[in-house]
Amino acid sequence: MRYWLMKSEPDEFSIDDLARAPKKSTAWFGVRNYLARNYMRDQMQLGDRVLFYHSSCEVPGVAGIAEVSKLAYPDETQFDKKSDYYDPKATRDNPRWVHVDVKFVKKTRLLPLSELREHKQLAKMQLLQRGNRLSITPVDPAEWKYIESIL
Protein backbone atom coordinates (compact mmCIF):
# COMPACT_ATOMS: atom_id res chain seq x y z
CA MET A 1 0.00 0.00 0.00
CA ARG A 2 1.18 3.45 -0.91
CA TYR A 3 0.49 6.88 0.46
CA TRP A 4 -0.40 10.03 -1.45
CA LEU A 5 -1.26 13.67 -1.11
CA MET A 6 -3.95 15.06 -3.39
CA LYS A 7 -4.74 18.74 -3.68
CA SER A 8 -8.21 20.13 -4.09
CA GLU A 9 -9.45 23.69 -3.94
CA PRO A 10 -12.06 23.66 -1.19
CA ASP A 11 -14.15 26.22 -3.08
CA GLU A 12 -14.45 23.58 -5.77
CA PHE A 13 -14.47 20.41 -3.72
CA SER A 14 -13.65 20.18 -0.02
CA ILE A 15 -13.30 17.34 2.47
CA ASP A 16 -16.86 18.16 3.59
CA ASP A 17 -18.08 17.78 0.02
CA LEU A 18 -16.45 14.36 -0.05
CA ALA A 19 -18.13 13.39 3.22
CA ARG A 20 -21.50 14.42 1.77
CA ALA A 21 -21.01 12.84 -1.64
CA PRO A 22 -22.99 9.78 -2.75
CA LYS A 23 -21.17 6.71 -1.41
CA LYS A 24 -18.80 9.27 0.16
CA SER A 25 -16.66 9.01 -2.94
CA THR A 26 -15.78 11.03 -5.99
CA ALA A 27 -14.01 10.75 -9.31
CA TRP A 28 -10.82 12.80 -9.15
CA PHE A 29 -11.45 14.39 -12.51
CA GLY A 30 -9.64 17.32 -14.05
CA VAL A 31 -6.01 16.34 -13.60
CA ARG A 32 -4.16 17.59 -16.70
CA ASN A 33 -0.58 16.94 -15.77
CA TYR A 34 1.18 13.87 -17.08
CA LEU A 35 3.14 13.00 -13.98
CA ALA A 36 0.07 13.27 -11.76
CA ARG A 37 -1.87 11.20 -14.27
CA ASN A 38 0.82 8.56 -14.35
CA TYR A 39 0.77 8.23 -10.58
CA MET A 40 -2.95 7.50 -10.76
CA ARG A 41 -2.67 5.21 -13.75
CA ASP A 42 0.45 3.26 -12.87
CA GLN A 43 0.86 3.28 -9.14
CA MET A 44 -2.38 3.79 -7.27
CA GLN A 45 -3.94 0.66 -5.83
CA LEU A 46 -7.25 0.08 -4.12
CA GLY A 47 -6.99 1.06 -0.49
CA ASP A 48 -4.02 3.39 -0.93
CA ARG A 49 -4.29 6.18 1.62
CA VAL A 50 -4.60 9.80 0.62
CA LEU A 51 -4.00 13.03 2.47
CA PHE A 52 -6.79 15.32 1.31
CA TYR A 53 -5.15 18.73 0.95
CA HIS A 54 -6.92 22.06 0.61
CA SER A 55 -5.06 24.42 -1.73
CA SER A 56 -5.54 27.95 -3.02
CA CYS A 57 -7.52 28.99 0.02
CA GLU A 58 -7.17 31.08 3.14
CA VAL A 59 -5.31 28.42 5.13
CA PRO A 60 -3.92 25.74 2.86
CA GLY A 61 -3.22 22.40 4.52
CA VAL A 62 -4.22 18.82 5.16
CA ALA A 63 -7.93 18.60 5.93
CA GLY A 64 -8.66 14.88 6.02
CA ILE A 65 -7.92 11.37 4.90
CA ALA A 66 -9.34 9.45 1.97
CA GLU A 67 -8.55 6.21 0.19
CA VAL A 68 -8.40 5.02 -3.39
CA SER A 69 -11.72 3.29 -4.07
CA LYS A 70 -11.53 2.68 -7.82
CA LEU A 71 -8.58 2.12 -10.11
CA ALA A 72 -7.80 4.56 -12.91
CA TYR A 73 -10.32 4.90 -15.76
CA PRO A 74 -10.95 7.56 -18.42
CA ASP A 75 -11.87 11.06 -17.30
CA GLU A 76 -15.19 11.93 -18.97
CA THR A 77 -14.54 15.66 -18.83
CA GLN A 78 -11.85 15.37 -21.52
CA PHE A 79 -14.60 14.53 -24.05
CA ASP A 80 -17.01 17.25 -22.96
CA LYS A 81 -16.71 20.38 -25.09
CA LYS A 82 -18.48 22.40 -22.45
CA SER A 83 -16.09 21.38 -19.71
CA ASP A 84 -13.15 23.47 -18.57
CA TYR A 85 -11.20 20.23 -18.80
CA TYR A 86 -12.08 19.49 -22.42
CA ASP A 87 -9.12 18.21 -24.42
CA PRO A 88 -9.62 18.33 -28.19
CA LYS A 89 -6.79 15.86 -28.70
CA ALA A 90 -8.40 13.15 -26.61
CA THR A 91 -10.66 10.56 -28.23
CA ARG A 92 -12.74 7.76 -26.78
CA ASP A 93 -10.54 5.27 -28.62
CA ASN A 94 -7.45 6.91 -27.33
CA PRO A 95 -8.20 8.75 -24.09
CA ARG A 96 -5.43 10.89 -22.77
CA TRP A 97 -6.58 11.51 -19.21
CA VAL A 98 -7.58 9.05 -16.53
CA HIS A 99 -8.39 9.32 -12.85
CA VAL A 100 -9.12 7.18 -9.82
CA ASP A 101 -12.04 7.47 -7.42
CA VAL A 102 -11.33 8.39 -3.83
CA LYS A 103 -13.50 7.69 -0.82
CA PHE A 104 -13.89 9.58 2.43
CA VAL A 105 -12.14 8.05 5.43
CA LYS A 106 -12.19 10.85 7.95
CA LYS A 107 -12.01 14.55 8.45
CA THR A 108 -9.11 15.73 10.56
CA ARG A 109 -8.17 19.01 12.13
CA LEU A 110 -6.80 21.41 9.55
CA LEU A 111 -3.05 20.88 9.56
CA PRO A 112 -1.75 24.02 7.89
CA LEU A 113 1.05 24.07 5.36
CA SER A 114 2.87 26.52 7.64
CA GLU A 115 2.83 23.93 10.42
CA LEU A 116 4.01 21.15 8.12
CA ARG A 117 7.00 23.31 7.32
CA GLU A 118 7.94 23.55 10.98
CA HIS A 119 8.59 19.83 11.36
CA LYS A 120 12.06 18.81 10.38
CA GLN A 121 10.87 15.21 10.04
CA LEU A 122 8.82 16.41 7.08
CA ALA A 123 11.46 18.58 5.45
CA LYS A 124 11.83 16.22 2.51
CA MET A 125 8.13 15.94 1.72
CA GLN A 126 7.60 16.55 -1.96
CA LEU A 127 4.80 18.97 -1.16
CA LEU A 128 7.23 21.19 0.72
CA GLN A 129 9.94 21.35 -1.92
CA ARG A 130 10.43 24.69 -3.56
CA GLY A 131 8.42 25.26 -6.67
CA ASN A 132 6.30 22.18 -6.18
CA ARG A 133 3.03 22.57 -8.03
CA LEU A 134 2.07 18.99 -8.64
CA SER A 135 -1.50 18.27 -7.53
CA ILE A 136 -0.72 14.64 -6.66
CA THR A 137 2.45 13.64 -4.85
CA PRO A 138 3.64 10.43 -3.20
CA VAL A 139 4.05 10.49 0.57
CA ASP A 140 6.77 8.46 2.21
CA PRO A 141 5.45 5.89 4.74
CA ALA A 142 7.55 7.43 7.50
CA GLU A 143 6.19 10.87 6.64
CA TRP A 144 2.66 9.50 6.65
CA LYS A 145 3.14 7.95 10.07
CA TYR A 146 4.57 11.16 11.42
CA ILE A 147 1.74 13.27 10.04
CA GLU A 148 -0.83 10.91 11.57
CA SER A 149 0.89 11.38 14.91
CA ILE A 150 0.49 15.16 14.81
CA LEU A 151 -3.02 15.32 13.37
Add this chain to the structure above:
DNA sequence: GCCAACGTTGGC
Protein backbone atom coordinates in the same frame (compact mmCIF):
# COMPACT_ATOMS: atom_id res chain seq x y z
C1' DG B 1 -2.98 40.92 -7.13
C1' DC B 2 1.90 39.57 -7.37
C1' DC B 3 5.23 36.64 -8.91
C1' DA B 4 8.45 32.46 -8.70
C1' DA B 5 8.58 28.18 -10.54
C1' DC B 6 7.64 25.08 -13.80
C1' DG B 7 5.05 22.67 -17.74
C1' DT B 8 3.64 23.13 -22.49
C1' DT B 9 3.66 24.90 -27.08
C1' DG B 10 5.37 25.83 -31.43
C1' DG B 11 8.72 27.95 -34.63
C1' DC B 12 12.95 26.92 -36.46
Add this chain to the structure above:
DNA sequence: GCCAACGTTGGC
Protein backbone atom coordinates in the same frame (compact mmCIF):
# COMPACT_ATOMS: atom_id res chain seq x y z
C1' DG C 1 15.43 18.52 -30.66
C1' DC C 2 16.20 23.18 -28.85
C1' DC C 3 14.48 26.87 -26.44
C1' DA C 4 11.85 31.33 -26.05
C1' DA C 5 7.40 32.62 -25.12
C1' DC C 6 3.49 31.79 -22.87
C1' DG C 7 0.16 29.87 -19.50
C1' DT C 8 -0.77 27.90 -15.00
C1' DT C 9 -0.23 26.91 -10.15
C1' DG C 10 -0.60 28.29 -5.71
C1' DG C 11 1.47 30.54 -1.59
C1' DC C 12 1.79 34.94 0.14
